[in-house]
Amino acid sequence: MPRILITGSNGQVGHELVRSLAPLGELIATDRRQLDLGQSPAVIEEALERFRPDIIVNPAAYTAVDRAEGDEAAAMAVNAAAPGVLARWAAGHRALLVHYSTDYVFDGGGQRPWREDDATAPQSAYGRSKRDGEEAVRRETPSHLILRTSWVFGAHGGNFLKTMLKLGQERTALKVVDDQIGAPASAAWIADVTAELIRRYLASPAGFAYGTYHLAPGGETSWHGYAAYLLKRAAALGLPLALDPERIEGIPSSEYPLPAKRPANSRLCCDKLRQTFGIEQPAWQAGVDQVLAQLLPAENNHATRR
Structure with a gap:
């Protein structure tokens, strides 16, 4: 049984990876207490020598996009330097590295x-740190998978979906940006695809198609469209709302300024993933529906108790 190390196991994707990868090997699920990617290379290497994984799956990241604008060094340490350390160790120990980008x-x-081969040109400190992390992984080991995702959400951890559910119960009016376009990606689906790719690797390491792949669900929407859909679905499933989802106001990004610039176009072409591995993209709405089904009983019980 291969030893599979998961970093950031208490994050959105990490939490789901613990579930999806459990049948594939001996899991070593770590959080910052066991493996802090903000530490020095020597400390990270010492942990890797202790765990001795055959596969490293790295969803851990510095994801405070706006905070990174004033603390780029911290973002670079976790998102750029640490993946390079993981990749270098993996290369020296014939291990696979699975790394997530954006x-x-x-x-x-x-x-x-x-597309995967489009030129990168990040517009924020966070984006630069993730770009540099990709480059470090490619430089240090050929035995890697880099999976670029977008708009990640899940039942575990904090995210846009959970924020909208909370605001939908508290506010009678809501404004949401409508000029940024992408596809909300379920952490559970990301983890399930990761598990399938690792199964393929374990079946034939020599013939495995390493490289960079885009991993996003089918369809596209704006943050406004995303919010309207999930609140309509939540209302249909019995969540009491203070606002009418039909009356959520769409606004341009210029009316909601933030320290870090957000991409207007977050669309990811996943043809390479489908053509290489035969993995199809479910509609983004399917992932939202699944998470709502998990969350709403707890939400409604909490509302009843109040």
Whole structure:
């Protein structure tokens, strides 16, 4: 049984990876207490020598996009330097490294979905750190999978979906940006695809198609469309709302300024993943529906207790 190390196991994707990868080997699920990627390379290498994994799966990241604008060094340590350390150790021990990246590595322009070989041009400190992490992984080991995702959400951890559910119960009016376009990606689906890719690797390491792949569900929407859909579904499933989802106001990004620039175009082309591995993209709405089904009983019970 291969030893599979998961970093950031208490994050959205990490939490789901513990579930999806459990049948594939001996799991070593770590959080910052056991493996802090903000530490020095020597400390990270010492932990890797202690765990001795055959496969490293790295969803851990510095994800405070706005905070990174004033603390780029911290983002670079976790998102750029640490993946390079993981990749170098993996290369020296014939291990596979699975690393997650983001659409923020692109400049966010245009309207067509980004392809894996498009030029990167990040517009934020967070994006630069993730771009540099990708480059470090490619430089240090050929035995890697880099999976670029977008708009990740799940039943575990904090995210846009959970924020909208909370605001939908508390506010009678809501404004949401409508000029940023992408596809919300379920952490559970990301983890399930990761498990399938690792199964393929374990079956034939020599013939495995290593490299960079985009991993996003089918379809596209704006943050406004995403919010309207999930609140309509939540209401249909019995969640009491203070506002009418039909009356959520769409606004341009210029009316909601933030320290870090967000990509206007977060679309990711997943043709390479489908053509290489035969993995199809479910509609983004399916992932939202699944998470709502998990969350709403707890939400409604909490509302009843109040």
